[in-house]
Amino acid sequence: MITGKNQLGNSLSNLGTKSFKTFNPQQNKENEWNFFEANETEIETALKLADRAFETFQKASGASRALFLNTIADEIEALDDVLITTYCAETGLPEGRAKGERGRTMGQLRSFAKLVEEGSWVKASIDTAIPERQPFPKIDIRKMMAPLGTVVVFGASNFPLAYSTAGGDTASAFAAGCPVVVKSHPMHAGTGELVAHAINIAAKKTNMPDGVFSNLNSSGIEVGQKLVNHPLTKAVGFTGSIQGGRALFDMASRRKEPIPVFAEMGSVNPVIILPQALQLKGEAWAKTYAGSITLGTGQFCTNPGLLFAIKHDSLENFTTVLSEELLKIDASCMLHPTIQSNYSKNKSEMMEQDGLSITADLKTNTPPNFAKQAVVKVSGEKFISNTKLHQEVFGPFSMIVSCKDEEELVKAIQSMEGQLTGTIISENGEVDNSSVLVNTLQSKVGRLIFNGVPTGVEVCPSMQHGGPYPASTDSRFTAVGIHAIDRWVRPISFQNWPNHLLPNALMNENPLKIERLINGELTKRAI
Template sequence: MQVTGQSLIGSQAVLSTGKPIQALNPATGAFIEPAFRGCGAEELDRACALAAAAATAFRNTPLQVRANFLETVATEIEALGHALIERCMLESGLPRARLEGERARTCGQLRLFASVVRTGEWLDVRIEPALPERQPLPRSDLRLQNIAIGPVAVFGASNFPLAFSVAGGDTASAFAAGCPVVVKAHAAHPGTSELVGRAIQTAVSKCGLPEGVFSLLFGTGNELGLALVSDSRIKAVGFTGSRSGGMALMKAAQARPQPIPVYAEMSSINPVFLLPDALQQRGAALAEGFVASLAMGAGQFCTNPGLVVGVRGTALDTFLHAVAQAVSGVGAQTMLSPGIHAAYNDGSGALAGHARVRPVGQGAAAEGPCQCQARVFVTAASDFLEDEVLQREVFGATSLVVECEDWAEVERVAQSLEGQLTATLLMDESDLEKAAQLLPVLEEKAGRLLVNNWPTGVEVCHAMVHGGPFPATSDARTTSVGTAAIQRFLRPVCYQNLPQALLPEALRDGNPSGVSRLVGGTRMVPASA
């Protein structure tokens, strides 16, 4: 399949006329053909109109049809073969093995959501039969189920060109909920986005769904994204990116006559706490694990360990010495784009030039145009607590170690933190008491708590939470990874005293959909489940 530079508006491929976008190979600095023309108001209006027209039919598709659609999307992405991986390598600088794994994750989560759709658990069906004889007042027949919220705008992420992009978790969970999706492609990998978009477009056609179930738009700057979020036909937003970008979308969504939810994943430094006995007994091993996690993928993960907290002393000194040795062996790695590379250099440079920060160690110097040099710094807890600059995320392979005078200061650091995606405890069994002291604080700070694991790597499964209190995300009640992500794009509807013929299938007597239901307060699970 050839990359054409066209936007995908429903079933059509459209050559737009706006400002051009051209992908850049971050490993070489060379531009990649073709140029993609940005969409204007006409294309955006057409995509949103088609999505609105498709919304009712798509949310009412039988569960089996919708599940088959998700599986067909996965199959069509796989059918792109080497062309997809090779284009993505050019646009991202990521190695083949990483991208093949990311493609497998993308298709795996589509199929996982297909299995979720079939069970119908997400409908959360609740039935309270009528009580006509109840005194002093009778009760009407009441039945509840979740329905799709409506068309969703999804913004492709820079750091996962497949798994958090056109067919990534936001799109998969929105499709599973029954929501049409309008994607704004990320400017760093437009060719990859077009290829995946065409795979979805093919799946829509093969499954006989309305063409407005999916559209893909290209555009530079903030204008198109803000216009998309401001369109009255869009009912929710999924976004992964910078805090400034997420905040701009939230502001636009709240300024609408009808505000809508924005599910934005934005920034996190993912603190790691070195508990005293673990640090004493295995500090060198912990240092190796830390550097491996920090340097993975040039540190371009939302869950990269950007902060390490421990108590000053010989054990922490041993840890820092081992970190210095380990990071010195880290080679320079190509970052995803010139913009990410420039921001990394600014953030890392701010730490390097800070009067209250000293270096621990660094990796090999950058040689290519977008390569990052891994770096680790250390500062005193008192300085960290007083200076907001030291608390900022540096997106890439840079981390800050915070030296605390005692355990009480460790607790103060924990209490001072903003919302995070993850918080990690590295501990031995003899550290249980101190871990128990930190845990209630960290439960309020993070969406995922880890013990003796590193936060990089997010398992796509039923139990995963990839979210957290602001500014990690805009809504701490949700997740962008895992099957619970479907809940973002649903809303409950109660049907009171409706005749059987008007009820959704899952609410009808006899349970023709075969889904689990709460009937009169008792969970009723079909025998076939």
């Protein structure tokens, strides 16, 4: 079923001369499939097909887009064991994780289907004319959201389904009425092709225009660069490293027509454990965080990489228990030898920093591509003065920052860059007396957590998955939940426009029966 070819709309193509294979990190060997990297002709074809498809796809009704999205979910489910087996062979992740991520991906598609079928997401706003107003008449003006055009989506290494081919970026772009060209991630190109095939079947079944979706293989950066620089690309979605996301952002900004890049990048997700919480439940929280740090081999963007607390005997006990519990957990496989190698390198570089002590570092022999978890500790003073300590080590690694008092703790948080999440652990209402600390943390993050762990991102309308730079390139938007659709649209106003020529969402009769803001009042009534 896996051909290794590029999907250009409804057609398969392998014009390029460069090929590559994916890798099974559990078995430490290449997979059998051979993938053909897209060449310049195939990139051009995919984008021209998408641009042509946009002419009709942007006008498709909410009901037809919803049917498309739901059918994609159906076709992904129909892949059944073939998808799960391929996913595991390309990632080293267990079957349970594969099935869970498949369910999440299907759920995302169905949530966007429900959103666009109802239709109010276009945020229709109508201010009717008042010709008799003095000293000047009031014009009739109406506004709604409209799709940007072709979106290029970069597959993520750590989420082959939920953040890749048919993941949240693609689902939300389709919902908005934007065609999608995916730059498949080379670490799971087979999984990507299977999902791309499912999307193509769904597109045909629901009569979507040829070119509404394409999937391009690439083992390096050249294909991605050409996609971002192409004048037919109107927006980019990316999940990955700060280095990669920033490179795309800069590239898009330098274009003759700059375009938005919505990149969700690195995060160390600071956790602040207040004194009473350490004293009363320090051991319990240590055990909880040992699991959170090693969950998924630490390969989540929400991995708790920094644990802050005020120096005290209870912090020493917390550190001891956390270290002991961490070492009880079996080492696990990382996604790829390159990721494991980078983890080992970055961990070693971090451990060499001045003033840092190692409290746990797994020393047992492990199979190839397995990560050895670690915890280190440093003073608040050293943390504030050395920004190297603020950087993410992607994997099962965390740092405890011991601050002399709350003032130093606040300064440590102030010294950090933007993050996806921040957590406060509190007991007996002590957080009530820490407003400066809470406000400082809030200014740095997109999601503020109370007495929990950052790992685990609920897919729902209230979820904010994004944060101040460099957690993401635009903190106003989320990459998770139905409001992710807002990234791929722009507002457009119609002034004194004939009613019969207006989009359905703005017509007097309100044929879509959606909620609209009419002269300042939210209502579903006709005018």
